[in-house]
Amino acid sequence: MFNKVLIANRGEIAIRAMRACRELGVKTVAVYSEADKNALFAKYADEAYLLGPAPSSQSYLNMEKILDVAEKTGSEAIHPGYGFLSENHVFASKCEKAGVVFIGPPANVIKKMGSKIEARKTMSKAGVPVVPGTENAISEVDEAAEIAEDIGYPVIIKASAGGGGIGMKIVHSREEFANAIASIQSVAKSAFGDPTVFIEKYLDEPRHIEFQLLADRYGNTVHCNERECSIQRRHQKLIEEAPSPIITEEMRELMGEAAVKGAKSIGYENAGTMEFLYSKGEFYFLEMNTRLQVEHSITELITGLDLAKKQLCIAAGEELAYSQEDIPLWGWAIECRINAEDPLNDFAPSPGKIRRYRSSGGPGVRVDSGVHMGYTISPYYDSMISKLSVWAPTRIEAIHRMDRALYEYVVVGVATNIPFHKAVIRHEQFLKGNLTTHFIEDNSIIKD
Numbered sequence: 001m002f003n004k005v006l007i008a009n010r011g012e013i014a015i016r017a018m019r020a021c022r023e024l025g026v027k028t029v030a031v032y033s034e035a036d037k038n039a040l041f042a043k044y045a046d047e048a049y050l051l052g053p054a055p056s057s058q059s060y061l062n063m064e065k066i067l068d069v070a071e072k073t074g075s076e077a078i079h080p081g082y083g084f085l086s087e088n089h090v091f092a093s094k095c096e097k098a099g100v101v102f103i104g105p106p107a108n109v110i111k112k113m114g115s116k117i118e119a120r121k122t123m124s125k126a127g128v129p130v131v132p133g134t135e136n137a138i139s140e141v142d143e144a145a146e147i148a149e150d151i152g153y154p155v156i157i158k159a160s161a162g163g164g165g166i167g168m169k170i171v172h173s174r175e176e177f178a179n180a181i182a183s184i185q186s187v188a189k190s191a192f193g194d195p196t197v198f199i200e201k202y203l204d205e206p207r208h209i210e211f212q213l214l215a216d217r218y219g220n221t222v223h224c225n226e227r228e229c230s231i232q233r234r235h236q237k238l239i240e241e242a243p244s245p246i247i248t249e250e251m252r253e254l255m256g257e258a259a260v261k262g263a264k265s266i267g268y269e270n271a272g273t274m275e276f277l278y279s280k281g282e283f284y285f286l287e288m289n290t291r292l293q294v295e296h297s298i299t300e301l302i303t304g305l306d307l308a309k310k311q312l313c314i315a316a317g318e319e320l321a322y323s324q325e326d327i328p329l330w331g332w333a334i335e336c337r338i339n340a341e342d343p344l345n346d347f348a349p350s351p352g353k354i355r356r357y358r359s360s361g362g363p364g365v366r367v368d369s370g371v372h373m374g375y376t377i378s379p380y381y382d383s384m385i386s387k388l389s390v391w392a393p394t395r396i397e398a399i400h401r402m403d404r405a406l407y408e409y410v411v412v413g414v415a416t417n418i419p420f421h422k423a424v425i426r427h428e429q430f431l432k433g434n435l436t437t438h439f440i441e442d443n444s445i446i447k448d
């Protein structure tokens with residue numbers, strides 16, 4: 001096991017990684033920006049170093065500075081968290097070259113899964129169902145139009161380098177096609193510096209079901225069940241649950257097997273998530289995330305696993321001491337992302353100083369937070385205050401528990417989306433488990 005690990009992130013995920021290190025007796029090094037000099041994570045670490053000014057490009061994305069601190073402090077490994085450099089294959093290979101262990105998959109695997117076209121092709125070859133669509137990048141518009149005809153409208157055009165829903169456009173007819181391709185290519189070019197696009201059959205009302213994976217460096221790979229992430233708003237996940245109300249035992253086995261098969265086919269290592277679209281009893285590979293995700297907490301709650309510790313153990317060369325049968329699924333977990341956003345002002349970020357703060361507690365409640373009383377939420381980063389997760393033996397009990405936990409949560413000084421979560425968790429469609437990706441707009445839940 002490592003003696004010292006640098007956490008190249010901030011907020012709740014930095015504390016999450018540091019908690020895992022502390023339990024393993026590993027020393028921790030924090031790196032922070034000017035805006036985070038009073039942040040909890042910087043205090044929690046054994047050592048903390050200033051990276052630079054608040055803008056991410058001058059701090060949490062500054063690869064050289066981070067590697068410099070790792071070298072100076074004798075950190076043997078770097079935990080990238082999520083966001084920032086966590087799926088940056090250039091950074092992962094710089095770590096490898098610098099002799100610092102990047103806690104995640106090998107750089108070439110990150111690179112491969114970062115291209116949606118490459119990922120689709122690889123998964124299709126491995127026998128994982130993919131959405132019907134183009135095999136390769138679109139080059140000629142006319143040829144692409146032919147393919148769209150074969151697929152059958154509506155189709156969706158996606159940027160290969162895209163993620164989180166940026167660079168997607170639904171096309172309903174031939175007439176719209178040419179303009180749609182051109183607009184996505186220019187969006188992709190400006191957003192990702194890569195105009196490559198591809199086409200898929202548009203699945204109506206899909207559910208977003210993702211499988212948590214764990215793989216060691218010796219080929220042992222298991223899945224840790226699924227998470228339902230369909231309650232999204234503008235591609236930002238808001239409420240997640242594990243397991244999914246729609247996935248049966250049989251379907252879980254089929255999708256889990258596909259996820260493991262796909263991960264093995266690319267030589268996956270460490271924690272990862274395979275995202276599927278689920279529609280009319282069929283599932284299709286959507287994309288693979290080569291990092292630990294925000295919502296990993298609910299998987300930990302229903303399995304008893306500590307995924308962050310597993311990441312450290314795997315990166316340190318330990319074998320995964322589990323076979324698939326050893327991974328339990330017990331009870332039900334729900335997570336609400338508590339953000340400093342104003343639901344009555346189109347969820348606009350609401351940075352500022354937290355004057356009163358009392359997080360929820362009691363039976364079956366877990367709060368992963370990076371803030372504290374008196375902390376000022378910065379406009380430079382995402383507006384997450386915390387992840388509020390609950391566990392209970394059944395879904396309905398988990399819903400009642402989340403309702404109670406939301407009632408207890410006190411944040412004064414910034415607007416939060418707590419009222420929004422209260423409305424969703426009480427909504428009859430939610431109670432019934434009717435969670436399509438159109439849930440929010442279909443149910444105009446925005447009002448307080």
Ligand SMILES: Nc1ncc2cc(-c3cccc4ccccc34)c(N3CC[C@@H](N)C3)nc2n1
Nearest residue numbers: 131156164165200201202203208230232235437
């Ligand atoms: N072929 C095909 N058909 C329907 C889709 C619908 C969506 C989608 C669109 C809007 C919200 C969503 C929420 C959860 C899951 C998927 C969606 C979608 N994506 C891809 C990125 C993800 N954040 C949203 N891809 C799709 N692909």
Ligand SMILES: [Ca+2]
Nearest residue numbers: 163164287289
């Ligand atoms: Ca992704």
